[in-house]
Amino acid sequence: MLSLLALCAAPVVASYFTFYVIKPSGSAYGELITPTVDLPADLPLTDLQGRAVAAESLKNQWLLTVVQPAACPEACERQLYVQRQLREMLGKNRDRVDKLWLIPDDGGMPRPELLSALSQKGVEVTVLRVPGARLQAWLKPEAGKALTDHFFLVDPMGRWMMRAPADPEPKKLKGDFDKLLKASAGWDNAGR
Incomplete structure (x- = not known):
């Protein structure tokens, strides 16, 4: 009888x-922003x-966001490539994530060949311009880094x-x- 009691109590004791x-404790590779x-x-x-x-139109979808100038130097192209690959690596969940490229300047257009390369497989990158000062008031880089160094993840409720x-x-x-x-599978749906 005692062994039966010990067997039943073992999971409770193990959990305590x-x-x-x-x-x-949970951990993340990226830095969680608290509060969002x-x-x-x-x-x-x-x-x-x-x-x-x-x-408001950006809500209802996870946004994998990059901040790069319109001129898009080599480091920018590499970051946009990684952005695309990260989304593809998500497999069946990739439709729940949109790619967003925010351009923090007023002049210049991205090269047409770059824009067409970003739209492979019918999945386009949403490219938007935003005043740099307003963007920096919302997204913040790590100390000693620039906005262009990071990927930013925005949840479907519009919170960075x-x-x-x-x-x-x-991979990490x-x-x-x-x-x-x-x-978020219980409350988030694919597509905006």
Whole structure:
């Protein structure tokens, strides 16, 4: 009888031991932003043709965001490539993530060949212009880094909630995305 009681009590004892002695803690490769920062409703966004885009239209989808100038030097192209690959690595969850390129300047257009390369497989990158000062009031780089060094993740409710380290390891960053997408599967739907 005592062995049966010990067998039934073992999971309860193990859970208390784990919680109070081992103290498991979650960790992320990217930096979780606490508290999250809401997408400003009055953020002045325009598309490449100069048409106004409501910030509200960016909600209801995870946004894997990069901030790069329109000239897009080699480091920018590499970051846009990694952005595309990260989304593709998500497999069946890739439709829950949109790619967003924010251009923090007023002049210049990205090269047409770059824009066409970004639209492979029918999945385009949303490219929007935003005044640099307003962008820096919303997204913040790591100390000693620039906005162009990071990927920023915005949740479907329009809150900036994660910043990837500069030059991230895609496999580790994908691990963070997998955890977030799994945790949000009950309330998040694919597509805006």
